[in-house]
Amino acid sequence: MVAYKSKMVEQISLPSSAQRERNLEEAGYNVFNLAAEDVFIDLLTDSGTGTMSDDQWAALIRGDEAYAGSRSFDRLESAVADVMGFERVVPTHQGRGAENVLYGTLLSEGDVALNNTHFDTTRAHVANQGADPVDCPVSEAHDPEADEPFKGNFSLDRARSVVDEVGAERVPLVILTITNNSAAGQPVSVANTRRVREFADEIDATFVIDACRFAENAAFVTRREDEFADADVSSVAREQLGYADAVVMSGKKDGLVNVGGFVATDDEDLFEECKQRAILYEGFPTYGGMAGRDLAAMAVGLREAVDEAYVADRIEGVRRLGSRLAEAGVPVYEPTGGHAVYLDASAAFPHIPDEAFPGQALVCELYREGGVRGVELGSFAFPETDRPELVRLAVPRRTYHREHFDHVVETAAAALEERDAVSGYEIASEPSVPELRHFTATLEPRSS
Template sequence: MVAYKTKVAERIHLPSRDRRERALAEAGYNVFNLDAEDVFVDLLTDSGTGAMSDAQWAAVMRGDESYAGSRSFDELESAVRDVMGFSRVVPTHQGRGAENVLYGTLLSEGDVALNNTHFDTTRAHVANQGADPVDCPVEGAHDLATDEPFKGNFSLERARSVVDEVGAERVPLVISTITNNSTAGQPVSVENTRRVRDFADEIDATFVIDACRFAENAGFVRRREDEFTDADIDEIAREQLGYADAIVMSGKKDGLANAGGFVATDDEALFERCKQRAILYEGFPTYGGMSGRDVAALAVGLREAVEEAYVADRIDGVRAFADLLEDAGVPIYTPPGGHAVYLDAGAALPHLDSDEFPGQALVCELYREGGVRGVELGSFAFPDTDRPELVRLAVPRRTYHTEHFEHVAETAATVIEKRESVAGLEITSEPENRELRHFTADLEPVSPSQ
């Protein structure tokens, strides 16, 4: 059941095919370089792209823009304490700002950071500290067709093998990302989180949860983990997050806001260290790079994110989108996660080798065919890693309707029908930081493999 009605509408249009062809070439076959006005259905990311509620817009009008001692910060601090269970909050301009603050505090040259699967900016922030980001996905995480309920879990077996190899003293940080964005948005069980907590204690490491989609994860826990069948979403969220020493949060996901993020902890010493680093990189501790109105909207959004109707609408909506794609014959990662549907680019374009970036080629064809913008999360976005060739179609919160998703499914089906004509791509220029190359690199088509 849809939990919302629309109060504000924005006109969008589908540019002509000729315009899309020109725009794609001018963008260097990298859809991050497209102008938003040239995109019809924008599924590039769910980060900060959703529609805020009437209560959030009301909070915007009441936002306190004081540099220090802002009332809006008090509201955010209260929301984090009530919803997530942490007493100390360090606000930042967005999630990667929080990553810089926390990981810059915890990591040094030569360290190793373990994660169920590092996402792009997390991997880059770890590497930027001179540390080594090591993924610990569970067996089957990269099997796109199995129906396991918690393919986002952290592999303790893999983690222990790394510790045995490098020594516990080199592993000061253990991270669990919920939901696991780099593993197709798959959820993490509470039981797995408990075990990771125990493991971190064994090796005397700080345990961090990347909580940007914590509410969606709690929704899956209630549906799939027997212990929590009768629990409320907010209860599940507080318990799962409570096993961490600290959390890093992008408020642009399950904060339901268009800007903002934070680090939260109960560890006074860690809080003070993070606060001082945040002053250097983000701003005073009661605004952290955000306007007061953004802080106020985030405080409201955190409370809305754990409402039963919202979480059900979110997860069921993504499931319905996945069903449309599957019914159209488009290969996807199953089961779908809570924020996006991930297309199996390797199966969609089997004639392209990985060095021809089939995921990026599929991204370009979706735009060329129907003005749909997604993002590649395979060999282009994650060089030198062993990950499947995926294309993420991220669903902005409370934004698009059934007709938009039907258009996307029809577009993808048309691309599949003509796949033999889809050319691979090669990189013509890329930044020095390869972990972030997919944001700005330029590409060009090559002849399809024979």
Template structure:
């Protein structure tokens, strides 16, 4: 059942193939450098790209722009308390700002941070503190055809192996990302969250939940974890988050906003350290780099994110998109996640080796063929890690309709019909920070 109707529309058009060819070459075969007006269906990210509700736009008009003591901040505090269960909030301009604030307060050089799977900015922030990010994905997490319900879980066996190798004193931080973006948006069970909490206590570490997509994760928990089959989404979300010492949040995902993020905790000492770092890097603690309008919109969005109709529509629409791709013969990671469909670029372009970046080659061909922009999350984005060659097609919230998804599926099918003619890519230039190279590196086709 469709949960929304449109009040405002934006005209878009598919640029000519010649224009797409030129744009791709001028962008150095890196779709981050494409102009948005040259993109027809933009699935680069679901971060801050969704459509806000009428209630959020009303909140924008009421936003309090006071530098200190803003009414909008009080509304955000109330929403975080009611929806997520935490009393103390440190706002930031977006999720990576929250990562900088929190991980800068918790990590030092020589530390090790354990995560179910670090995403790009998380990995970079850990490394920026001189610490080592270590992934501990669940067994079978990279099996794209496995029907395991919680492939996003953190492997306690692997985590204990890390502690045995480096010593508990070097592991002050354990992180669980829900849903697990780097593992194809797969959910994390509440039972796994409880066990990770116990593990963190065993080694005297802080337990942090990256809660960017906490509501989508709660939706999967209700569908797949028997204990919560009759529970409300809001109830599940609060239960799962209650096991964390702190959460880091991008409000641009399940805050349903175009900007914003925060750290939340009940630990007074940690809160004070985060607040002081936020003043240095983000702004005064009652606006955190956001306008009052942004804060107000995110406060409303957090409440909307746990509404039953919203979560059901979100998971069902992404699942339907996955079905269109499967019906078109496109190899995808299954079951699909809640915010994106992940294509298996290794299976789609088997004639390309990993060092020819098959995922990035597939991203470029999707744009060249149909003006569709996705993002590579394989060996190009995550160098020197053991991850499959995936392409993420992230679905902006409440934005695209069935016709757009049909166009993407038709585009992907056309690309695969001519896959043998697709060349690999090589890097021409890249930044000094390897964890972030996919944002700004330039590439070119490998000469046949």
């Protein structure tokens, strides 16, 4: 049952096949470089691309734009306390601003940060502090066909082996990303969260939850973890987040807004350190790089994110898209995650070796065939890491309808019809920061 009706529409159009081919070439075969107006269905990201509710638009109008002590900040602070359980909040302009504030406070040269799986900006912020980002996924995370309920979990065995190798004194930070975006948006169990909390205590490390998709993760817990079969999403979210010393949040995901983020904690000393760093990089502590109207909209969005009807519609819509793609013969990472369907590019193009970026080849074919924009999250996005060759089709919240997803399925199926004729790509130019390569690098077709 769809939980919404449309109150506003935007006209979109599909460029001609010849124009799409020209657009790809001019973009250096990197779809980040495409103009949005040249994209028909945009599944590049779910970050800040969703549709806000009427209550959020009403909050925008009521936003208090005071530089210090605005009512909008009070509303956000209250929402974070009620929904997530943390009393102290440092707002930032978006999630990577929150990462800069928190990880810049917690990490120093030579440190090691452990994460179930670092995403691109998280990895880059850790590296920017001179620290080493180390992934600790469970083994099932690398198997697109493994039928496991919590493939996003943190591997304690892997983490302990790292600590044994480098020493606990070099590991001041343990991060748990929920859901695990780099592991196909897979959820993390509450039981695993408890064990990570205990491990962080063992090595005297700060335990941080990257809470960007905390509500989606809580919804999976209620569906897949027996202990919480009768629980509601809001209570699971509070419990799971409550095991952390701090959370880092992009409001552009489960804050349901187009901009904004924050750090939240109950640790007074950590709060004060983050607040001072935020003044330097973001803004005064009661606006943090956001307009008052955006603070107010996120306060509403956080409460809406744990609404049972909203999150059920969200999870089911993504699951349905994944099922339809699989039925059409498109290799899909199973089970489907909460915010996106991940395609198995190695299975789609088995003749393309990893060094020729099969995921990027699939991304280009999706745009070439039907103007659909996804994103590669394999060896192009994450060089020198051992990850599956995946393509993410991230679904913006409350934005597209059944007809749009019909087109996505038809496009993906058509893109694989002549798969043997598809070749890979090689890097033509790339930035100096390898962790951020896929945002701006250009490519060219590989000679056969």
